[in-house]
Amino acid sequence: MVLESISRIIKVQLPAYLKRLPLPETIGGFARLTVSEWLRLLPLLGILALLGYLTIRPFLPKKKKQRDSLINLKIQKENPKVVNEIDIEDLNRANVCYCRCWRSKTFPVCDKSHLKHNELTGDNVGPLILKKKIL
Numbered sequence: 095m096v097l098e099s100i101s102r103i104i105k106v107q108l109p110a111y112l113k114r115l116p117l118p119e120t121i122g123g124f125a126r127l128t129v130s131e132w133l134r135l136l137p138l139l140g141i142l143a144l145l146g147y148l149t150i151r152p153f154l155p156k157k158k159k160q161r162d163s164l165i166n167l168k169i170q171k172e173n174p175k176v177v178n179e180i181d182i183e184d185l186n187r188a189n190v191c192y193c194r195c196w197r198s199k200t201f202p203v204c205d206k207s208h209l210k211h212n213e214l215t216g217d218n219v220g221p222l223i224l225k226k227k228i229l
Contacts, residue, residue, distance in 0.1 A: 112138075165195055165211070166219045175212070177220040185226040192222040 115138060116131040118124055127135070170176045176194075190203070195217075197207035204221035211217060 164215055164217045166217055171218065173218060175218050175220040177223060179223050179225050181227050182224045185224060188226050188228065190224045192224065194222055195219045 114134070116127060116134060118127065166176060193201050193204040193207070195208035195211050197211055198205045199207065206221075208219050208221065212219065
């Protein structure tokens with residue numbers, strides 16, 4: 095019963111539907127179609143668009159889930175940005191910032207790459223700041 099219905103749709107109703115479609119012979123003919131003719135074309139255009147999408151979908155780049163790209167999964171998540179200050183007596187400079195996001199081009203020194211990472215992922219990672227006490 096089910097296969098007979100499917101067979102009838104494919105063999106009889108689909109060809110009849112396709113024969114009644116207002117397909118113009120030229121590209122310019124599409125501009126002359128009426129609203130009712132466009133409405134009759136919509137189901138076919140929708141199916142063709144869906145088939146096209148399903149065909150190219152395996153080749154589209156995969157989007158990372160936001161959770162997969164987080165670096166800091168649990169430390170001080172209630173803060174907008176995690177920053178630690180440590181007093182070090184022997185630094186050559188007064189302040190040194192070290193990268194904790196692993197994206198700095200000058201790693202291990204921070205180049206503020208975490209700002210873009212935080213914006214893209216919603217993470218809250220920040221630099222490690224080593225601060226020399228000034229006496």
